[in-house]
Amino acid sequence: MHTRVCVTGFQHGMLIVGALIANGIFSLPRVAAEEAGRSAWVAVAGAGFAVLLVALLSNRLASLFPGEDPAGWSTKLMGPLLGRIWLLLYLVKSCFFTILTMRIFAAIITNRMLTHTPSTVFATIILVLSVLATLAGISGLARFAEVSVMLWLPLLTLLAVPLLGGHLYHLRPVFGDADISGFLAGAKAAAYSYAGFDILLFSYPHLQKPRESIRAVLWSVGLVTAVYTLTTVAGIAFFGLDHLTRLLVPTLVMLSIAETSVIERFDSLALFMWIGMVVVTSGTQLYMGTRLIQGLLPRASFKRTAVFLGSFLLIASWGETPLRELIALADLFGTFDLSFVTLSAVILLPLGLLAARGRRLG
Amino acid sequence: MASWWEKITAWLTGNTAKETATAAVPLQGYASDLTYFQELFRHAPDFTVREFRLGVDGTKMAALYLRSLADEARIAAEVILPLSGITALVDPTPRGAGVNTVRNRLACGTITEVDTRDDALNRLLLGEAIVLTEGLKAALAVDARAYRGRSLTPPEIETTVFGPKLAFVEDCELNLSLVRQQIRTPALRIETFTLGKRNPRRLLMLYIDGLATEDTVTQLRSKLESIDVSGLLQTNYLTSLLGVTPWSPFPQAMQTERPDRVSGNLLEGRIALLLDGSPEALILPMGFSDLFQSPVDYYDHYLLTTLQRALRALAFLIATTLPALYVAIITYNYEVLPTDLLFAVATARAGIPFPPVIESVLMVVLVDILQEGTLRIPSKIGQTVGVVGGIVLGQAVILARLVSPLLVIVIAFSVICSFAAPDYRLVGLTRLLRYVLMVAAGAISGIGIGAVWTAILIHMASLEVLGVAYLRPFAPLRLSSLSDFVFRKPYHGLSSQTQRIQGE
Numbered sequence: 001m002h003t004r005v006c007v008t009g010f011q012h013g014m015l016i017v018g019a020l021i022a023n024g025i026f027s028l029p030r031v032a033a034e035e036a037g038r039s040a041w042v043a044v045a046g047a048g049f050a051v052l053l054v055a056l057l058s059n060r061l062a063s064l065f066p067g068e069d070p071a072g073w074s075t076k077l078m079g080p081l082l083g084r085i086w087l088l089l090y091l092v093k094s095c096f097f098t099i100l101t102m103r104i105f106a107a108i109i110t111n112r113m114l115t116h117t118p119s120t121v122f123a124t125i126i127l128v129l130s131v132l133a134t135l136a137g138i139s140g141l142a143r144f145a146e147v148s149v150m151l152w153l154p155l156l157t158l159l160a161v162p163l164l165g166g167h168l169y170h171l172r173p174v175f176g177d178a179d180i181s182g183f184l185a186g187a188k189a190a191a192y193s194y195a196g197f198d199i200l201l202f203s204y205p206h207l208q209k210p211r212e213s214i215r216a217v218l219w220s221v222g223l224v225t226a227v228y229t230l231t232t233v234a235g236i237a238f239f240g241l242d243h244l245t246r247l248l249v250p251t252l253v254m255l256s257i258a259e260t261s262v263i264e265r266f267d268s269l270a271l272f273m274w275i276g277m278v279v280v281t282s283g284t285q286l287y288m289g290t291r292l293i294q295g296l297l298p299r300a301s302f303k304r305t306a307v308f309l310g311s312f313l314l315i316a317s318w319g320e321t322p323l324r325e326l327i328a329l330a331d332l333f334g335t336f337d338l339s340f341v342t343l344s345a346v347i348l349l350p351l352g353l354l355a356a357r358g359r360r361l362g
Numbered sequence: 363m364a365s366w367w368e369k370i371t372a373w374l375t376g377n378t379a380k381e382t383a384t385a386a387v388p389l390q391g392y393a394s395d396l397t398y399f400q401e402l403f404r405h406a407p408d409f410t411v412r413e414f415r416l417g418v419d420g421t422k423m424a425a426l427y428l429r430s431l432a433d434e435a436r437i438a439a440e441v442i443l444p445l446s447g448i449t450a451l452v453d454p455t456p457r458g459a460g461v462n463t464v465r466n467r468l469a470c471g472t473i474t475e476v477d478t479r480d481d482a483l484n485r486l487l488l489g490e491a492i493v494l495t496e497g498l499k500a501a502l503a504v505d506a507r508a509y510r511g512r513s514l515t516p517p518e519i520e521t522t523v524f525g526p527k528l529a530f531v532e533d534c535e536l537n538l539s540l541v542r543q544q545i546r547t548p549a550l551r552i553e554t555f556t557l558g559k560r561n562p563r564r565l566l567m568l569y570i571d572g573l574a575t576e577d578t579v580t581q582l583r584s585k586l587e588s589i590d591v592s593g594l595l596q597t598n599y600l601t602s603l604l605g606v607t608p609w610s611p612f613p614q615a616m617q618t619e620r621p622d623r624v625s626g627n628l629l630e631g632r633i634a635l636l637l638d639g640s641p642e643a644l645i646l647p648m649g650f651s652d653l654f655q656s657p658v659d660y661y662d663h664y665l666l667t668t669l670q671r672a673l674r675a676l677a678f679l680i681a682t683t684l685p686a687l688y689v690a691i692i693t694y695n696y697e698v699l700p701t702d703l704l705f706a707v708a709t710a711r712a713g714i715p716f717p718p719v720i721e722s723v724l725m726v727v728l729v730d731i732l733q734e735g736t737l738r739i740p741s742k743i744g745q746t747v748g749v750v751g752g753i754v755l756g757q758a759v760i761l762a763r764l765v766s767p768l769l770v771i772v773i774a775f776s777v778i779c780s781f782a783a784p785d786y787r788l789v790g791l792t793r794l795l796r797y798v799l800m801v802a803a804g805a806i807s808g809i810g811i812g813a814v815w816t817a818i819l820i821h822m823a824s825l826e827v828l829g830v831a832y833l834r835p836f837a838p839l840r841l842s843s844l845s846d847f848v849f850r851k852p853y854h855g856l857s858s859q860t861q862r863i864q865g866e
Contacts, residue, residue: 008838010838010839011837011838011839109809113694113695113807113809114694114806114807114809117806121806122806122809125806125809125813129813129816129820132817132820132821133820135824136820136823136824137824139831140820140823140824141823142837142838143823143824143831143833143837143838144819144820144823144824144837146836146837146838146839147819147823147833147836147837148816148819150839263698263699264697264698264699264700264701265697266698268695268697268698268808269698269808271808271809271812272690272807272808272809272812273812274812275809275812275813275816276815276816276819279816279820
């Protein structure tokens with residue numbers, strides 16, 4: 001595969017941040033608190049740490065195949081049959097993630113803002129924008145992620161308002177009251193919010209300076225973990241555990257609390273702008289899906305494949321699904337995603353190291 | 363460029379483009395070439411042939427030129443008079459000896475040897491004089507172009523309070539001298555191209571060796587060499603021919619009438635193009651942030667400049683998005699307004715028969731038509747029309763309860779903001795985006811605004827001009843380069859200017 005060196009270390013990190021932060025943040029405080037109680041924020045931080053370890057393993061795996069992404073190295077590493085099966089599984093995962101991302105956001109808009117408009121309208125818009133982002137290639141996608149994250153992530157500073165207005169006694173005891181199983185369940189529930197970091201496998205071959213990758217992984221996953229942890233702390237502090245677990249998308253409710261003399265509710269404005277972040281996430285997944293199809297069908301044209309995949313996903317996910325069901329589905333998917341990426345990294349890394357050693361010796 | 367019919371026939375007959383292209387015809391000799399040019403210009407009354415003979419051996423010579431383009435007095439003094447003094451060609455047999463004799467006697471600055479009829483014709487059309495000599499297969503082209511343009515005037519579009527008060531004119535050489543006056547270095551490279559098959563025009567490519575990247579220069583050079591058009595009249599034509607994405611509404615080359623702006627950009631490692639007959643220069647590569655920069659930025663205090671740049675960016679956002687936000691909030695998302703403001707808005711809109719989106723689009727169309735109208739009205743009555751349109755019509759639509767007073771404020775403010783842009787092309791882009799955003803907001807509220815802005819960002823992120831990202835220095839982020847984009851540091855604090863372009 002011909003790779004164009006065009007992604008900076010900063011863009012690599014921004015791609016990871018953009019791929020991680022989309023819809024998960026809206027329901028994260030609730031899903032984590034339901035399982036881990038007051039320890040939810042510790043569980044979220046712990047999940048972030050686990051994700052960081054897997055991301056570092058994935059980064060090492062990517063570094064073994066300079067100039068190639070999984071579409072290129074999977075069949076070389078695992079053989080044609082196993083490699084294709086793995087690519088197919090990976091493709092299904094990426095497609096499902098794209099569908100979930102666009103569907104959840106569309107359902108949130110229909111649920112909270114434009115109740116008479118079918119969510120499919122918004123899902124279509126997100127998918128069209130994702131296809132456009134994919135067609136821009138990895139360099140365009142990286143620039144888009146960079147600008148989007150810099151523009152929209154500061155919106156989350158609005159969460160400081162409920163954080164400051166919260167009650168400290170809601171947070172006591174500081175590390176919560178969950179046992180180890182509750183803590184692990186909370187971390188597992190947070191997995192969906194951390195899905196998507198494996199974009200690093202696809203952007204690594206395009207890095208101008210591959211040695212900057214580790215630093216990018218560290219700060220990007222660290223930043224997302226910090227944002228998620230603070231969001232969860234804000235949710236618990238402001239609503240208290242009982243109230244929090246009754247809210248479907250508590251982060252949006254928290255955003256509606258920030259108020260100025262000109263704007264009374266920020267949740268609507270936040271949703272207007274957050275579409276950019278959602279498109280970064282679904283765009284990266286669509287890009288990965290397109291490259292994976294190219295791994296399966298090497299002669300497939302990138303642009304046509306991206307358009308075809310986008311159209312297919314839209315038709316495949318046509319219809320209305322309640323938001324609560326989608327979020328429940330996302331929780332299941334998050335566990336699968338993290339397991340798949342972790343297992344892939346743990347199994348393929350030794351194989352890759354052996355292959356690299358073989359290449360060096362022979 | 364070959365038409366589709368020519369392409370089809372070429373394909374059907376199996377002739378490739380190269381095969382169908384006519385080969386350059388060499389000069390055939392004095393009599394034959396003279397007849398050829400006389401025949402070619404038989405309908406051109408300004409085509410002039412001055413024939414004369416050398417003193418002793420009677421060798422025939424002729425100076426061919428177009429009176430409308432060349433300076434006859436210069437030709438008489440610098441070509442005909444010196445040549446009349448030659449008694450004989452020293453030795454016409456060895457190739458070049460006779461040509462050198464003629465060349466040595468000419469009193470002109472620029473003399474070029476010409477071998478083909480096409481080259482001679484192109485030079486003739488550019489205003490040069492062609493000297494044909496009996497017995498020689500080569501001719502000499504003498505630069506004796508006359509300047510018949512307007513005199514130097516102050517800039518009309520890019521006006522500034524401080525700084526140089528000279529603008530480019532239609533003459534390429536004069537424009538080059540204006541740049542030369544500011545860039546006095548031998549590293550200034552000037553490459554000449556002749557563009558246009560039927561209507562050739564001279565184009566100068568200017569860059570500073572060592573500052574402009576070799577890759578960018580090579581890319582632009584090959585693009586210019588590959589341009590295949592019948593004629594170019596203005597630099598605007600070039601923008602679409604050189605643009606990586608010609609269908610994009612975003613300007614991808616800076617267009618300026620100011621020599622100081624060209625000089626400044628050359629020093630930043632960019633490339634400038636000067637086209638004969640066009641009073642504007644093109645500067646490449648450019649990014650979106652360049653649209654917010656004005657030459658005056660470097661003549662004012664850096665703090666003031668930083669504030670002005672921030673205001674321009676804010677004005678662009680307001681100009682494009684404020685009417686759309688009005689539509690979205692009034693139609694769907696009134697919950698974002700505080701209660702007092704909401705009551706005020708509701709009172710202002712009471713009795714308006716149209717939905718906000720129709721009301722807004724109607725008002726913007728009205729203002730845009732008014733703007734178009736005043737552009738084409740003679741300046742003396744233009745102000746009157748502006749007053750009638752702006753104040754009388756505006757007042758009338760409010761009294762007739764067709765639009766709300768709040769909307770008039772929103773649209774008026776938005777239109778004023780659109781003129782805060784230093785680059786006039788940004789005004790057109792703002793108008794275009796304003797319509798798209800308003801319709802999107804009317805259809806699906808603020809989500810439409812967010813979706814359109816996301817699409818715009820994706821489009822800008824995918825754009826590259828000569829290999830340089832359109833969104834630089836924000837994407838890819840170059841912190842060192844931001845010192846002269848969002849902010850403007852004092853001169854001693856500005857980082858190496860060339861980093862801005864070479865960084866990618």
